[in-house]
Amino acid sequence: MRHLVRQRIDPDRLRLEVSDPGCGATILFLGTVRDENDGRSVTGIEYTAYEPMAERELRRIVTAVEGGHPGVRMAVEHRLGELVVGEVSLAIAIAHPRSAPPLDALREALHAVKSCVPIWKREHYVDGTRRWVAAGGGSAAQDLAATGRRPEQGDG
Amino acid sequence: MRVNILLFASVAEAFGNDQVALELPAPVLVADVAAALQAAVPTSAALPPLRFAVNQEFVDDGFPIHEGDEVAVIPPVAGG
Numbered sequence: 001m002r003h004l005v006r007q008r009i010d011p012d013r014l015r016l017e018v019s020d021p022g023c024g025a026t027i028l029f030l031g032t033v034r035d036e037n038d039g040r041s042v043t044g045i046e047y048t049a050y051e052p053m054a055e056r057e058l059r060r061i062v063t064a065v066e067g068g069h070p071g072v073r074m075a076v077e078h079r080l081g082e083l084v085v086g087e088v089s090l091a092i093a094i095a096h097p098r099s100a101p102p103l104d105a106l107r108e109a110l111h112a113v114k115s116c117v118p119i120w121k122r123e124h125y126v127d128g129t130r131r132w133v134a135a136g137g138g139s140a141a142q143d144l145a146a147t148g149r150r151p152e153q154g155d156g
Numbered sequence: 157m158r159v160n161i162l163l164f165a166s167v168a169e170a171f172g173n174d175q176v177a178l179e180l181p182a183p184v185l186v187a188d189v190a191a192a193l194q195a196a197v198p199t200s201a202a203l204p205p206l207r208f209a210v211n212q213e214f215v216d217d218g219f220p221i222h223e224g225d226e227v228a229v230i231p232p233v234a235g236g
Contacts, residue, residue, distance in 0.1 A: 031236045047235075050164055050228055053212040054235075078235055090236050110236070118209070118228075119235035120165035132166040134204070134232035 003058035004051055006081050014093035018073040025099040027106050031090035033083050037133065041126040044084045050118040054078070057117040061109060065094075069105040072096050076109065078119060089121075157182040159189055159221060162228040170201050186210070187217035189227060204231050 001017070015028055033045050062074050073095045083089055092109055094102040114135045122132050160177050168174045178192045186208045197203060207230040208215055214230070221227060 048165060049235075050162065050209070050212075050230070053209055053228070056212055114236045115233065116214075117235045118164065118230050118233055120231065121234045122165070132169070132231075133234055135234045135236065 001075070003055055003062075003076055003078060004049060005077050005079055007079075009077050009079055009088045009091045011088065011091050011093070014075045014077060014091050017075040018093045018095040020073060020095060022097050023073065023095040024097055025102055026093060026095040027102040029090075029092040029094075029106055029110070030088050033085050033087050033089060035085045037123060040123075042085065042123050043126055044082060044124045045089065046082045046122045046124065046130075047078070047080045047089060048120050048122075049078075049080055051080075054118050058113070061112045061116070064112070065105050065109050068108065069096070069101050072101055072105045074105065074109065076113070078113070078117070080119075082124075157184055157221075157223060159184060159225075159227055161189065161193065162226070164229065165231050167203060167206065167229050167231050170197050170199050170203060172198065184221045185217065186215055186219045186221065189221065190217065193229065206231055 011028055011030055015026055018026065035042050058076055062076060065074050066072050075093045077091050079089050090113065092106060094105050096102045120132060122130050124130050158177055158179055160175060162175050163171055163173065176196065178196065180188055180192055190206060190208065194203060209228040209230055210219060210221060211226050
Protein backbone atom coordinates (compact mmCIF):
# COMPACT_ATOMS: atom_id res chain seq x y z
CA MET A 1 0.00 0.00 0.00
CA ARG A 2 0.97 3.64 -0.31
CA HIS A 3 1.56 5.28 3.07
CA LEU A 4 1.52 8.91 1.94
CA VAL A 5 -1.87 10.16 0.82
CA ARG A 6 -3.29 13.46 -0.37
CA GLN A 7 -6.96 12.66 0.04
CA ARG A 8 -8.80 12.44 3.36
CA ILE A 9 -7.74 9.49 5.49
CA ASP A 10 -10.45 6.92 6.09
CA PRO A 11 -9.60 5.45 9.53
CA ASP A 12 -11.99 2.55 9.13
CA ARG A 13 -10.21 1.43 5.99
CA LEU A 14 -6.99 1.10 8.00
CA ARG A 15 -8.84 -0.79 10.73
CA LEU A 16 -10.18 -3.24 8.15
CA GLU A 17 -6.74 -3.63 6.61
CA VAL A 18 -5.31 -5.05 9.85
CA SER A 19 -8.45 -6.90 10.89
CA ASP A 20 -8.16 -10.65 11.28
CA PRO A 21 -10.47 -13.27 12.80
CA GLY A 22 -7.68 -14.13 15.27
CA CYS A 23 -7.31 -10.55 16.51
CA GLY A 24 -9.30 -9.55 19.58
CA ALA A 25 -7.81 -6.07 20.02
CA THR A 26 -7.33 -3.21 17.60
CA ILE A 27 -5.91 0.22 18.41
CA LEU A 28 -6.69 3.04 16.04
CA PHE A 29 -4.58 6.15 16.61
CA LEU A 30 -5.47 9.42 14.88
CA GLY A 31 -3.24 12.48 14.86
CA THR A 32 -5.33 15.59 14.13
CA VAL A 33 -4.56 19.23 13.47
CA ARG A 34 -5.14 21.24 16.65
CA ASP A 35 -6.03 24.90 16.86
CA GLU A 36 -3.14 26.07 19.05
CA ASN A 37 0.61 25.55 19.19
CA ASP A 38 3.26 27.38 21.18
CA GLY A 39 0.67 29.93 22.31
CA ARG A 40 -0.42 30.82 18.78
CA SER A 41 -3.82 30.24 17.17
CA VAL A 42 -3.46 27.79 14.30
CA THR A 43 -5.87 27.66 11.33
CA GLY A 44 -4.22 24.78 9.49
CA ILE A 45 -1.07 22.85 8.69
CA GLU A 46 0.64 22.20 5.39
CA TYR A 47 2.54 18.88 5.24
CA THR A 48 5.30 18.17 2.73
CA ALA A 49 7.66 15.21 2.40
CA TYR A 50 10.71 13.83 0.66
CA GLU A 51 8.22 11.39 -0.74
CA PRO A 52 10.21 8.37 -1.95
CA MET A 53 12.30 8.31 1.24
CA ALA A 54 9.28 8.91 3.50
CA GLU A 55 7.49 5.99 1.84
CA ARG A 56 10.51 3.77 2.45
CA GLU A 57 10.85 4.88 6.08
CA LEU A 58 7.16 4.26 6.79
CA ARG A 59 7.35 0.82 5.17
CA ARG A 60 10.45 0.10 7.25
CA ILE A 61 8.64 1.14 10.44
CA VAL A 62 5.77 -1.26 9.69
CA THR A 63 8.25 -4.08 9.10
CA ALA A 64 10.19 -3.28 12.29
CA VAL A 65 7.10 -2.96 14.50
CA GLU A 66 5.53 -6.15 13.17
CA GLY A 67 8.89 -7.94 13.49
CA GLY A 68 9.45 -6.70 17.05
CA HIS A 69 5.98 -7.61 18.30
CA PRO A 70 5.02 -11.09 17.07
CA GLY A 71 1.38 -11.35 16.07
CA VAL A 72 0.98 -7.57 15.58
CA ARG A 73 -0.56 -6.35 12.31
CA MET A 74 0.03 -2.67 11.51
CA ALA A 75 -1.15 -0.15 8.92
CA VAL A 76 -0.17 3.51 8.67
CA GLU A 77 -1.10 6.50 6.52
CA HIS A 78 0.22 10.06 6.66
CA ARG A 79 -1.51 12.83 4.80
CA LEU A 80 0.28 15.52 2.75
CA GLY A 81 -0.99 18.89 1.56
CA GLU A 82 -3.01 21.55 3.32
CA LEU A 83 -5.15 20.43 6.28
CA VAL A 84 -7.52 22.49 8.40
CA VAL A 85 -8.03 22.19 12.15
CA GLY A 86 -9.59 18.87 13.12
CA GLU A 87 -8.50 16.93 10.03
CA VAL A 88 -6.57 13.67 10.41
CA SER A 89 -2.89 13.96 9.49
CA LEU A 90 -1.73 10.55 10.72
CA ALA A 91 -3.57 7.27 11.23
CA ILE A 92 -2.11 4.08 12.67
CA ALA A 93 -4.07 0.86 13.10
CA ILE A 94 -2.56 -1.99 15.10
CA ALA A 95 -4.24 -5.33 15.74
CA HIS A 96 -3.26 -8.36 17.84
CA PRO A 97 -5.01 -11.33 19.44
CA ARG A 98 -4.57 -9.66 22.89
CA SER A 99 -4.82 -6.07 24.12
CA ALA A 100 -1.37 -5.35 25.65
CA PRO A 101 0.99 -5.81 22.67
CA PRO A 102 -0.67 -3.21 20.41
CA LEU A 103 -0.21 -0.53 23.11
CA ASP A 104 3.55 -1.06 23.20
CA ALA A 105 3.70 -1.32 19.41
CA LEU A 106 1.83 1.95 18.99
CA ARG A 107 4.21 3.85 21.26
CA GLU A 108 7.16 2.52 19.27
CA ALA A 109 5.50 3.30 15.94
CA LEU A 110 4.67 6.88 16.94
CA HIS A 111 8.19 7.53 18.15
CA ALA A 112 9.60 6.24 14.87
CA VAL A 113 7.18 8.22 12.70
CA LYS A 114 8.03 11.44 14.51
CA SER A 115 11.81 10.99 14.42
CA CYS A 116 12.75 9.06 11.27
CA VAL A 117 10.34 10.01 8.49
CA PRO A 118 11.22 13.01 6.31
CA ILE A 119 7.93 14.86 6.63
CA TRP A 120 7.67 18.56 7.49
CA LYS A 121 4.86 20.81 8.56
CA ARG A 122 4.24 24.51 8.15
CA GLU A 123 1.67 25.98 10.48
CA HIS A 124 -0.71 28.65 9.28
CA TYR A 125 -1.81 31.16 11.93
CA VAL A 126 -4.87 33.33 12.42
CA ASP A 127 -2.83 36.47 11.67
CA GLY A 128 -1.96 35.11 8.19
CA THR A 129 1.68 34.22 8.94
CA ARG A 130 3.22 30.78 8.39
CA ARG A 131 6.11 28.97 10.03
CA TRP A 132 7.94 25.66 9.62
CA VAL A 133 7.84 23.87 12.95
CA ALA A 134 9.77 20.93 14.40
CA ALA A 135 8.29 17.92 16.15
CA GLY A 136 8.56 19.54 19.60
CA GLY A 137 6.24 22.36 18.61
CA GLY A 138 8.63 25.32 18.39
CA SER A 139 10.36 26.61 15.30
CA ALA A 140 12.74 24.15 13.68
CA ALA A 141 15.77 26.12 14.88
CA GLN A 142 14.49 26.48 18.46
CA ASP A 143 13.66 22.81 18.77
CA LEU A 144 17.06 21.64 17.67
CA ALA A 145 18.83 24.10 19.93
CA ALA A 146 16.93 22.59 22.85
CA THR A 147 17.34 18.92 22.05
CA GLY A 148 20.65 18.64 20.23
CA ARG A 149 21.11 17.12 16.83
CA ARG A 150 18.30 14.57 16.95
CA PRO A 151 14.74 15.90 17.16
CA GLU A 152 13.06 12.70 18.34
CA GLN A 153 12.34 13.90 21.89
CA GLY A 154 9.42 15.98 20.68
CA ASP A 155 5.90 14.73 21.18
CA GLY A 156 4.02 17.21 19.00
CA MET B 157 32.71 17.30 -8.63
CA ARG B 158 29.24 18.72 -9.07
CA VAL B 159 26.86 17.72 -6.27
CA ASN B 160 23.16 18.32 -6.69
CA ILE B 161 21.33 18.62 -3.37
CA LEU B 162 17.60 18.29 -2.75
CA LEU B 163 16.25 20.86 -0.29
CA PHE B 164 13.09 20.71 1.81
CA ALA B 165 10.94 22.81 4.13
CA SER B 166 12.78 25.66 5.91
CA VAL B 167 16.01 24.97 4.00
CA ALA B 168 14.25 25.16 0.62
CA GLU B 169 12.70 28.39 1.81
CA ALA B 170 16.09 29.83 2.81
CA PHE B 171 17.50 29.04 -0.65
CA GLY B 172 14.32 30.01 -2.51
CA ASN B 173 14.60 26.74 -4.39
CA ASP B 174 13.99 23.01 -3.92
CA GLN B 175 17.51 22.12 -5.04
CA VAL B 176 20.97 23.59 -5.31
CA ALA B 177 24.12 22.52 -7.18
CA LEU B 178 27.55 22.88 -5.57
CA GLU B 179 30.97 22.40 -7.16
CA LEU B 180 33.26 20.64 -4.65
CA PRO B 181 36.77 19.13 -4.96
CA ALA B 182 36.66 15.30 -4.87
CA PRO B 183 36.64 13.23 -2.72
CA VAL B 184 33.48 14.68 -1.20
CA LEU B 185 32.15 13.75 2.23
CA VAL B 186 28.77 14.68 3.67
CA ALA B 187 30.57 17.09 6.06
CA ASP B 188 31.98 18.96 3.02
CA VAL B 189 28.50 19.35 1.57
CA ALA B 190 27.16 20.54 4.92
CA ALA B 191 29.86 23.21 5.24
CA ALA B 192 29.45 24.38 1.64
CA LEU B 193 25.71 24.55 2.06
CA GLN B 194 25.97 26.71 5.18
CA ALA B 195 28.30 29.06 3.29
CA ALA B 196 25.97 29.23 0.29
CA VAL B 197 22.76 30.28 2.06
CA PRO B 198 21.61 33.36 0.17
CA THR B 199 19.65 34.82 3.09
CA SER B 200 20.78 35.88 6.54
CA ALA B 201 18.56 33.20 8.09
CA ALA B 202 20.56 30.59 10.02
CA LEU B 203 19.88 27.01 8.98
CA PRO B 204 18.70 24.57 11.64
CA PRO B 205 21.04 21.66 12.43
CA LEU B 206 20.72 19.32 9.47
CA ARG B 207 20.77 15.62 8.79
CA PHE B 208 21.65 14.30 5.35
CA ALA B 209 20.37 11.41 3.27
CA VAL B 210 22.25 9.79 0.41
CA ASN B 211 20.20 7.63 -1.94
CA GLN B 212 17.30 7.94 0.52
CA GLU B 213 19.18 6.62 3.56
CA PHE B 214 20.26 8.71 6.56
CA VAL B 215 24.06 9.02 6.65
CA ASP B 216 26.71 10.50 8.97
CA ASP B 217 29.12 13.37 8.28
CA GLY B 218 31.90 11.01 7.18
CA PHE B 219 29.86 9.29 4.48
CA PRO B 220 31.44 9.59 1.00
CA ILE B 221 29.43 11.02 -1.89
CA HIS B 222 29.89 9.71 -5.41
CA GLU B 223 28.93 11.07 -8.82
CA GLY B 224 25.24 10.51 -9.43
CA ASP B 225 24.24 9.97 -5.78
CA GLU B 226 20.91 11.42 -4.69
CA VAL B 227 21.85 13.81 -1.90
CA ALA B 228 19.16 15.39 0.28
CA VAL B 229 19.16 17.77 3.21
CA ILE B 230 16.85 16.68 6.01
CA PRO B 231 15.88 19.54 8.34
CA PRO B 232 14.22 18.59 11.65
CA VAL B 233 11.32 16.32 10.75
CA ALA B 234 7.79 16.92 12.01
CA GLY B 235 5.54 14.09 10.96
CA GLY B 236 2.52 13.16 13.00
